[in-house]
Amino acid sequence: MKIELKVNGVDRRLEVEPEERLLDILRERLHLTGTKEGCGEGECGACTVIMDGKTVNSCMVLAGQADGHAVTTIEGLGKRGSLHPVQKAFLEEGAVQCGFCTPGMVLSAKALLDRNPHPGKEEIAVAMSGNLCRCTGYDRILKAVERAAGEVEQ
């Protein structure tokens, strides 16, 4: 089937198989490998992307369901030298260890701050609770999102 979607601001037309997931077309066809596959069953959040302003697990979205929608992946945020405030805050707080959860974490934080630039601690924790991390204990990740919220505010 043919689908049309916007990925990181660029219009894409793709011929996809009905059983292909959004995750598959991002990684295998568009080579946007910043999006990670963790559990493949919507539990871990490693494959989080933003679709029309809302976070989704891209392993739980069929490619066909992304037809006509706008998707933001980690590649659509900052670049080296011009990082998004959330990416900068993750670096400055040391919120990264192995890095596998990081793209999903950053996108969940970005979606939260786009929705509410002044979230409280509780709201941050709830917004990040769909993203599992086995290394950091979440401590620095929470601090990073708080820091990013402070900077977005300024």
Next chain:
Amino acid sequence: MKKRGRGLGCAWYGTGYGNGFPDVSSAFVEIHDDGSVSVLTGAIDVGQGSSTIFAQIAAEELGIDADEVTVISGDTDTTPDSGTSAATRHTYNTGNAVIKAVTQAKAGLLAYAARALHCTSADGIELKDHRVRVKGEPARSLPLAEVVSQARLDGERFLGSESYTARTTRVNPETGQGSPYWPYAFGCQVAEVEVDTETGNVRVLKVVAAHDLGKAINPLQAEGQIAGGIAQGVGFALLEEVQLSEGQIKNPSLSQYLIPTVLDTPEIHAILVEEPEETGPYGAKGLGEPAMLPTIAAIVNAIDDAVGVRITSLPATPEKILAALAGPSKT
């Protein structure tokens, strides 16, 4: 009713492979003619930060910045074997190998610099702030890059290739005597929990964790290791259990085997205790695995303190706590 309690957990842990098993790390080092350095080791950085530690060590030894050190790691085509990223061993074991290899590369540089600076002995030369200096006479100095590139034109190369082996012995099965691990890591933690006596649910509110790591080469990373250990300890204490049925794992997915999310993890306060380990790089020893051990005992003790029940099998699930609360009181 929600009741709060506090508990203490203590742990000691032998780092490295132990029991006389060959615990060897190796490193290659080259000082380049722009004053930068390459460090090659087989040590894999899986996020714990070993590559950063090696860059810091080489930089400290050579008086340069850590970002001038290129660490190439874990490539069997190019790097020497440094064993596994396991047993809380890389900062100590591979860190020592890096120091030895840098020291070897540096020895040739110091000897060359002594001649260039008309100093009678290489012992009189130090490397600081990107310069090669005569100790006690800062005016007699040359830029590091200039010395190395001049040496290169003279046909000299500053290379190091070294290994470090942790010293342990097997335990004598007759007497139980021996030195099975070295070094040992120590830690203790206090957990504060809230137990819901109606549901049996436990929330860990806060953990204060003090760990002896000898020397914190990178305090930010050390705190990260402690926080990660605590989160895994919370999972071990309250959530995680591999359920087996006739040899098959019944819960092999994250929808059935639950690990802590950000909502399950406590406020964490880390205390870094620096009691130097004489055989370690700058007195440092490992921290990674020991960070999760005291958490478990601290939480189980805190549950006891809160509601007066002793949980003796992990994880301390709401079902077990409710059953214990319904049973005869231990006091």
